[in-house]
Amino acid sequence: MASTPVARLADVSQGYGSRQIIKGLDLSIEPGVTGLLGPNGAGKTTLFRTLATIAPPREGVLELFGRAVAGERDVREARRRIGYLPQDFGYYPAFSVHDFVRYCAWLREVPSAQASPATEAALSAVGLQDRAREKMKALSGGMLRRAGIAAAIVGSPSLLLLDEPTVGLDPAQRLDFRDLIRSLARAGAAVVLSTHLVEDVGAACDTVLVLREGEVVHRGAPQQLAELADPKAPGDSALERGYMTVLGKVRAAEESAC
Numbered sequence: 001m002a003s004t005p006v007a008r009l010a011d012v013s014q015g016y017g018s019r020q021i022i023k024g025l026d027l028s029i030e031p032g033v034t035g036l037l038g039p040n041g042a043g044k045t046t047l048f049r050t051l052a053t054i055a056p057p058r059e060g061v062l063e064l065f066g067r068a069v070a071g072e073r074d075v076r077e078a079r080r081r082i083g084y085l086p087q088d089f090g091y092y093p094a095f096s097v098h099d100f101v102r103y104c105a106w107l108r109e110v111p112s113a114q115a116s117p118a119t120e121a122a123l124s125a126v127g128l129q130d131r132a133r134e135k136m137k138a139l140s141g142g143m144l145r146r147a148g149i150a151a152a153i154v155g156s157p158s159l160l161l162l163d164e165p166t167v168g169l170d171p172a173q174r175l176d177f178r179d180l181i182r183s184l185a186r187a188g189a190a191v192v193l194s195t196h197l198v199e200d201v202g203a204a205c206d207t208v209l210v211l212r213e214g215e216v217v218h219r220g221a222p223q224q225l226a227e228l229a230d231p232k233a234p235g236d237s238a239l240e241r242g243y244m245t246v247l248g249k250v251r252a253a254e255e256s257a258c
């Protein structure tokens with residue numbers, strides 16, 4: 001039986017000023033881990049901002065947790081259940097790591113009795129429990145990223161949106177991160193992550209979406225993408241070659257249509 005989508009976009013368009021980035025997109029996000037691949041400028045961050053209710057769709061409908069998001073009240077209710085790690089997230093440099101994550105719990109309206117245990121749990125999930133008292137400004141790039149992941153997962157959101165979460169993580173931390181998102185998905189969360197590291201998608205995702213110029217040009221299990229690989233396509237793994245093959249085919253179809 002098909003599961004109910006956690007998020008659904010129906011005929012959604014999105015853009016900046018006069019530029020349209022996403023055009024008439026239909027998309028559903030199911031429980032489990034969804035990996036978002038796509039070249040620079042494909043619209044991945046724009047899609048995250050739409051799903052995170054930061055930028056309302058210009059046209060079309062955004063549905064979250066089975067309800068259309070139509071006004072301020074819907075946005076506020078939805079945000080309690082969404083964890084979002086933007087590519088460049090803001091923080092107060094003088095905050096301790098603990099206070100930063102706890103502040104994010106407060107923003108998400110995690111009940112005050114649960115805020116402290118939820119903060120401890122999120123810090124320990126990313127291996128920062130021993131750095132909880134350090135200032136944010138004293139963290140290395142990879143540790144800052146881990147603090148951002150902790151802030152996104154605090155309070156166990158139902159929908160977790162992670163924009164390039166593994167940038168700057170060392171190999172051991174990337175492996176731990178994969179375990180973490182798999183366990184969050186097993187606990188019922190829908191996780192969407194964007195990455196340029198195709199192997200992260202192969203290792204951690206149930207579904208992969210390839211976005212190009214604001215359109216989903218492929219959707220399926222990572223294995224299905226790997227099976228599309230043209231052996232002559234560039235790439236060091238079947239999945240990379242599958243990804244490059246899909247992009248190459250779309251480009252060729254566009255060129256022949258011109």
Ligand SMILES: Nc1ncnc2c1ncn2[C@@H]1O[C@H](COP(=O)(O)OP(=O)(O)OP(=O)(O)O)[C@@H](O)[C@H]1O
Nearest residue numbers: 016017019021038039040041042043044045046047
């Ligand atoms: N604030 C903005 N104002 C105007 N154009 C923008 C803005 N943010 C993004 N864009 C444009 O929208 C398009 C999609 O950008 P977006 O950041 O969503 O892509 P992306 O797939 O996340 O890229 P990357 O992989 O480089 O992070 C790009 O052409 C970008 O230049």
